[in-house]
Amino acid sequence: MKHPLRQHIEEIISLKDEEFDFVLSHFEQVKKRKHQYIVQEGEFVNKEYWIIKGCVKSYFLDENGKEHILRFAMEHYWITDYESFVKHTPSKICIDCLEDCELLYISSENRDKLTAEMHKMERFWAKKSKFGRISLQNRILSLLKNSAKERYDLLLEQYPKLSQRVPKKLIASYLGVSRETLSRLDS
């Protein structure tokens, strides 16, 4: 059975056995328990995480201590604070585990090394990045044109398992409504 990361990468570019081993050698593996942080506000983020198993949230904490969910990520998703990673600024967000997690991560130095020695990985990341950007665009559009109910239905359609794994109050926050409103939306 192929390594799940290999399957993931091979959705975009194909890899020989030794190529994948080379790729994997640039990653480290780590386990985190539920409620543990992956990224904390203020930290300089220089890693990208790939989730083998588990579920995390990335969120912004505002002045009133209210948390605003930017994303959920689970098996086979990438997650990091992209802004801190790219701009080398302290992170404005937190990422923490909603379940026990197994993660792979790659540092930006290792990523640079890897792409330098294996050019086709650049194609992989470029494509990931493009599709990531497109989904952000579509989320903005959805926030503009869809009602809270519609956004909720679309989310459940796209990620049917989400409501079993993630507390509804967090889903409410992701949708931009209060937990009470989400509760009354439930059809």
Add this chain to the structure above:
Amino acid sequence: MKHPLRQHIEEIISLKDEEFDFVLSHFEQVKKRKHQYIVQEGEFVNKEYWIIKGCVKSYFLDENGKEHILRFAMEHYWITDYESFVKHTPSKICIDCLEDCELLYISSENRDKLTAEMHKMERFWAKKSKFGRISLQNRILSLLKNSAKERYDLLLEQYPKLSQRVPKKLIASYLGVSRETLSRLDS
């Protein structure tokens, strides 16, 4: 005086005279009048536009004929339908001119040719793309955590000239509120 596109590119990478000429040779120039389309819904978009002069809106038209502004773009901004451009799917959005415009555009083939022959342009586009993604992320965050009034103030802070150039009803649409609400927000 340097070509404005050259100045723009040189904010990220430096170019010799002949290098910039080579870059520019991959672009075409076009003039459009106010109200003319740059991209129409349904079209397969394979160009990226760079605005020399003028101002445009990109927007989605919903089932009720209501328009939802995704972005404004003016002098020295890039604009295209990124989703259609990347995925080779028919565009879901329109882009049209709010003023008479002068534009440069590059086709995806020319862009590929250019980056193949001049690798550092890839760095330029990669950086643009990263920063574009970061601002989308921040707009989502703003839609989640800021009130309409706050979003309006932040927008005017970031683009003070915008309200002189763009009808307020379009700004309202960009912010995700009705024109009446925006009118009453005005302080």
Add this chain to the structure above:
DNA sequence: TTTGAACTGTGATTTATGTCACTATAAATT
């Protein structure tokens, strides 16, 4: 210069959503 269209503001009303308070249940911890 006139005519019509687009834009803007504002009142009246309706609808959607937020907030607060309380209860019930489920899940985690000791």
Add this chain to the structure above:
DNA sequence: AATTTATAGTGACATAAATCACAGTTCAAA
């Protein structure tokens, strides 16, 4: 098993925003 903590639903009420209607103004086209 007992106890605490997190989660979820719901009523009552307050607030924000949408919608509808209309009037005044600006702007562009004939």
